[in-house]
Amino acid sequence: MTGTGKNIYTVVVADDEDVLREAVCRMVPWAELGFALVGSASNGLDALQLVEKKEPDLLLTDIRMPFISGIELARQVREVRPAMNIAFLSGYDDFEYAKQAIQYNIISYMLKPLTIEGLAAELRTVHQKIDAQFALFRQASQQPDRARTPDPQDRRAVFLMPLVLDEFADPDPAAAQYAVECGLLQDAADKPHYTVMAAALQEPGGAGCTTPAFAAAVDKLAAKYLRSVSFFSGGRVVTVLLGNRSDFEEYLHILADEIVQMAARVLGCQCRIGVSHMTPELSRLHGAYREAMEALRQADPAEGGVRFISDLVPAVRGGQALCARALQAIDQHYREADLSLVSLSAMLDVSPNHLSACIKKYAGETFINILIRKRMEAARHMLETTDLRIQEVAGRCGYTDQHYFSYCFKKYSGESPNALRRRLHAGAEAQP
Secondary structure (H helix, E strand, O other): OOOOOOEEEEEEEEEOHHHHHHHHHHHHHHHHHHHEEEEOOOOOOHHHHHHHHHOEEEEEEOOOOOOHHHHHHHHHHHOOOOOEEEEEEOOOOHHHHHHHHHOOOEEEEEEEOOOOOHHHHHHHHHHHHHHHHHHHHHHHHHHOOOOOOOOOHHHHHHHHHHHHHHHOOOOOOHHHHHHHHOOOOOOOOOOOEEEEEEEEEEOOOOOOOOOOOHHHHHHHHHHHOOOOEEEEEEEEEEEEEEEEEHHHHHHHHHHHHHHHHHHHHHHOOOOEEEEEEEEHHHHHHHHHHHHHHHHHHOOHHHHHHHEEEHHHHHOOOOOHHHHHHHHHHHHHOOOOOOOHHHHHHHOOOOOHHHHHHHHHHHOOOOOOHHHHHHHHHHHHHHHOOOOHHHHHHHHOOOOOHHHHHHHHHHHHHHOHHHHHHHHHHHHHHOOO
8 A cells, every 4th residue: 555545566668679668667656546667678578578577457559569469469368367457559550450359458558659658647547447357256255144055045156055065966867857947057958068166275484264255256267268157165156067078168267366366466465276187967066076175185285276186297397307307308408489388287287377487486487588588599509500590590499570580588597699699709719
């Protein structure tokens, strides 16, 4: 809180126009508006690294930038910080283009040219929107406790609770029909996959603090991605998620991470989550619940708040072993331009959240920094020992844009690829 009673939200600014970026950073009255500027970047790559390092509440970014566009930056940011909001600075001609990114937590579109006064006015509105988001999550999490039994008006939860919790519940041949009648399914042709998620809150000291009301907060976040029904049981919130396979593959880890991040940021609580495999049948919900509970029990708070049951496969059990496999996979696949934390986690059959936490803990760096170092060391070796053109070296290191590659190389090595080649050539000529 500031002296004026405002909540303080951290912000990173990204714009490739140096004069504009520096003016925004220097002239916007950030503290007066309720923000703290924690960094700025001149391109999408640096912005992404800043987001991973600083974990800001807001990214204020131009939509057209070198190397990674604003929309691609928004997509990648959502993978690692889904609870973060993004505000776009956009030229008029880019407005329709910018609206394609609505699914990536875009909280504002600001049209250039924009005065400092106009930007400040829009930032006041953004601050109010973030206030409202946090207040809604906090209120949903802190409502007066409901009874363990779900609201009888929520026929979906009444229907699901015994299927999820009761080991000896007999499968009812009419279950699918009743699932339609109670509103869980849309009609008889609605045949989703199901996943069970178990979530528990704890205070910084380790004491459990999950309330029945937290179920409402989970459902509010889940509604952005998947259908869900949540209820409180045994000191934790149990959620049944519904969607098709592609929905789960794209959104499940994002939703789980957002719950954890919002709990930490808004409630000041640590949230641990266990997630089951998918199942296509209502009769298998209890088995999925047991998987979610096992994943929850195995979750190590030091390695991140979300654990998928697939993370517990014996071959990858243990964060140190998983980190070693991840580093080996980076060595094998760094030449692939589309290698990302999400694609790497799919190769290893673990969640991106768990993989990211293990890499940070046991390697001491973020995935993106390790990948860049690997690519730059490989590039340096090729530049020093081969006559390959710069563009060919870039391609063999996973870069489709030579300018992007040259920027990364100079940032990492302190000199451009061409400067390195000239220095080596001059040194060779000077040899007797």
